[in-house]
Amino acid sequence: xxxxxxxxxxxxxxxxxAVYLDGLMRAQLRLSVAVLALTTVGLTxxxxxxxxxxxxxxxxxxxxxxxxxxxxxxxxPSAWFLARWYTRQAERLEQDFTEVVESP
Amino acid sequence: xxxxxxxxxxxxxxxTTLAVGGLGLRLSRRTSDFYVAGRAVSPRLNASAIxxxxxxxxxxxxxxxxxxxxxxxxxxxxxxxxxxxxxxxVIVAAPMRRSGAYxxxxxxxxxxxxxxxxxxxxALVIGIGCLYLIPQFQGASLTLSLVTxxxxxxxxxxxxxxxxxxxxxxxxxxxxLVQAMQYWIKLTALAVPAFVLLALWFRSGAPxxxxxxxxxxxxxxxxxxxxxxxxxxxxxxxxxxxxxxxxHVLVRYYTNPDGVGARRTTVTxxxxxxxxxxxPPIYAALGRVAYPTLPAGVGSDTIVLRLPETFVDGLTGQLxxxxxxxxxxxxxxxxxxxxxxxxxGVIDQELLRPRLARFAGGDxxxxxxxxxxxxxxxxxxxxxxxxxxxxxxxxxxxxxFALAAAxxxxxxxxxxxxxxxxxxxxxxxxxxxxxxxxSSIVTTMVVDDLGGWAGAILxxxxxxxxxxxxxxxxxxxxxxxxxxxxxxxxxxxxxxTPERVALARSRLPE
Numbered sequence: 315x316x317x318x319x320x321x322x323x324x325x326x327x328x329x330x331x332a333v334y335l336d337g338l339m340r341a342q343l344r345l346s347v348a349v350l351a352l353t354t355v356g357l358t359x360x361x362x363x364x365x366x367x368x369x370x371x372x373x374x375x376x377x378x379x380x381x382x383x384x385x386x387x388x389x390x391p392s393a394w395f396l397a398r399w400y401t402r403q404a405e406r407l408e409q410d411f412t413e414v415v416e417s418p
Numbered sequence: 419x420x421x422x423x424x425x426x427x428x429x430x431x432x433x434t435t436l437a438v439g440g441l442g443l444r445l446s447r448r449t450s451d452f453y454v455a456g457r458a459v460s461p462r463l464n465a466s467a468i469x470x471x472x473x474x475x476x477x478x479x480x481x482x483x484x485x486x487x488x489x490x491x492x493x494x495x496x497x498x499x500x501x502x503x504x505x506x507x508v509i510v511a512a513p514m515r516r517s518g519a520y521x522x523x524x525x526x527x528x529x530x531x532x533x534x535x536x537x538x539x540x541a542l543v544i545g546i547g548c549l550y551l552i553p554q555f556q557g558a559s560l561t562l563s564l565v566t567x568x569x570x571x572x573x574x575x576x577x578x579x580x581x582x583x584x585x586x587x588x589x590x591x592x593x594x595l596v597q598a599m600q601y602w603i604k605l606t607a608l609a610v611p612a613f614v615l616l617a618l619w620f621r622s623g624a625p626x627x628x629x630x631x632x633x634x635x636x637x638x639x640x641x642x643x644x645x646x647x648x649x650x651x652x653x654x655x656x657x658x659x660x661x662x663x664x665x666h667v668l669v670r671y672y673t674n675p676d677g678v679g680a681r682r683t684t685v686t687x688x689x690x691x692x693x694x695x696x697x698p699p700i701y702a703a704l705g706r707v708a709y710p711t712l713p714a715g716v717g718s719d720t721i722v723l724r725l726p727e728t729f730v731d732g733l734t735g736q737l738x739x740x741x742x743x744x745x746x747x748x749x750x751x752x753x754x755x756x757x758x759x760x761x762x763g764v765i766d767q768e769l770l771r772p773r774l775a776r777f778a779g780g781d782x783x784x785x786x787x788x789x790x791x792x793x794x795x796x797x798x799x800x801x802x803x804x805x806x807x808x809x810x811x812x813x814x815x816x817x818x819f820a821l822a823a824a825x826x827x828x829x830x831x832x833x834x835x836x837x838x839x840x841x842x843x844x845x846x847x848x849x850x851x852x853x854x855x856x857s858s859i860v861t862t863m864v865v866d867d868l869g870g871w872a873g874a875i876l877x878x879x880x881x882x883x884x885x886x887x888x889x890x891x892x893x894x895x896x897x898x899x900x901x902x903x904x905x906x907x908x909x910x911x912x913x914x915t916p917e918r919v920a921l922a923r924s925r926l927p928e
Binding site (some may be wrong): 331357390394 | 490493494497500501502504505507508509512626634635636637645651653678681682684685688689691692693695696699835907908910911914915916918919920921922924
């Protein structure tokens with residue numbers, strides 16, 4: 315039976331500690347790459363939609379043309395929601411990690 | 419259009435900045451107070467301070483000017499400025515705070531254990547800082563000349579003096595308070611006139627902006643040999659990646675209490691920036707209502723300041739102009755003081771303190787060297803702003819982002835996430851990215867108009883210089899596995915392990 319925590323393995327850089335650190339980094343990086351991929355898709359969607367559906371160029375809501383609404387308004391709340399979602403997920407990952415490495 | 423109210427607003431903003439800076443003087447005692455405000459700033463205050471520091475002359479005047487000029491395509495700029503924080507959030511926010519470093523050169527040295535990389539990073543901080551300070555001084559000169567008829571050197575000079583005093587007096591603590599206040603000043607100063615102007619425009623029958631159809635279409639060329647898709651993608655990439663490499667942005671992350679706080683701060687920053695950036699397109703569109711084409715001899719950077727008095731005469735117009743002029747000065751002062759603070763820190767630590775210590779036998783009070791550095795940090799960019807050809811405020815700022823994206827962004831991304839980064843790889847990446855971006859930037863600033871693909875590639879280097887630097891760093895690292903720093907694992911444990919996990923050996927003393 316092990317009586318020491320993984321936290322000590324992390325601290326002392328044992329092979330076990332390295333495995334746990336790799337796991338944490340990989341999970342965090344996967345989350346980050348997902349956010350970046352979503353952002354890229356979101357940004358390229360506007361020119362693609364404008365090209366494939368030319369009618370959207372003429373579309374306007376309350377007198378504001380569609381491209382202005384997307385780039386000038388919709389981008390910001392979307393970025394905020396994405397950021398908040400990422401932060402919660404990252405905190406949850408860290409919470410789980412903390413519980414695992416600190417349990418004896 | 420000489421306007422005593424505008425002059426009063428500018429003076430008021432400058433005096434307030436100095437007064438709050440003086441408050442910091444009484445609070446600052448230890449050297450660490452000067453650098454990171456004793457590391458006890460709450461996420462909300464910190465987010466306002468980051469917003470206040472980040473919204474510069476480019477955001478307050480330049481963005482609206484460029485949108486007025488070129489249409490919806492330029493809205494990509496504020497989008498990029500905001501998304502830069504999303505990228506920063508997911509790649510570096512928490513690890514950077516946990517690294518325990520004060521500045522970018524500190525981070526580079528702690529991660530790679532190399533004095534040489536520290537020196538190159540320091541030179542880059544000074545370079546990016548100068549490049550970013552130049553348009554702040556130019557914007558100040560342009561604003562003061564427009565609203566008071568002062569000579570062209572005056573506005574930048576005033577900003578230079580106020581910043582040298584504020585930074586030299588209180589350091590970071592004062593700057594945190596000043597910056598947080600500046601965000602709200604800037605938002606109010608841009609929002610209130612925008613709503614008044616919108617109401618006036620609505621009452622006069624809501625005339626449409628006079629534009630040709632391409633103004634409303636993203637990715638439309640501005641001239642026959644323009645390459646709008648390349649240009650836009652490269653600019654957005656530079657802004658998204660450059661944000662994490664700006665010296666005055668990362669220094670703010672050291673004032674968060676922990677990694678979780680750093681992330682929460684960033685989420686609030688995105689909300690604050692998004693709110694602010696709703697406003698510049700309103701000025702651009704109203705600008706096209708008032709001036710279908712730009713009058714001869716008028717730069718598009720002044721369109722925001724010119725609008726109120728074309729919509730309403732007399733006291734109301736003057737009051738609104740005064741608000742905008744005050745807000746613009748708040749923008750110059752806050753960004754310039756944040757940049758000056760970072761550049762000052764580097765000059766103080768790398769150049770001045772070692773020399774002063776040798777000169778006076780190690781008996782120089784640290785604060786005096788810091789104050790001399792503050793003067794140097796603003797004087798050099800001010801002189802450059804007087805001799806350099808103005809490129810447009812947002813364009814020059816874009817070049818600073820491109821330089822940061824091609825140098826610090828690869829270094830930080832690999833440094834935080836890749837264990838096999840070697841000292842040589844990091845150095846090669848910095849040098850290749852720095853040389854590529856700097857030579858493009860200097861060519862763009864010196865040669866007037868290259869045109870065609872050559873012009874597009876040199877004016878927007880991030881698209882090729884950043885991948886080039888990243889690939890160089892990776893290939894050289896793989897070829898020199900013997901140069902991977904010995905402390906890499908310890909650093910990685912420190913960067914990625916949550917603070918709640920107690921680590922006796924891997925944490926740095928706070």
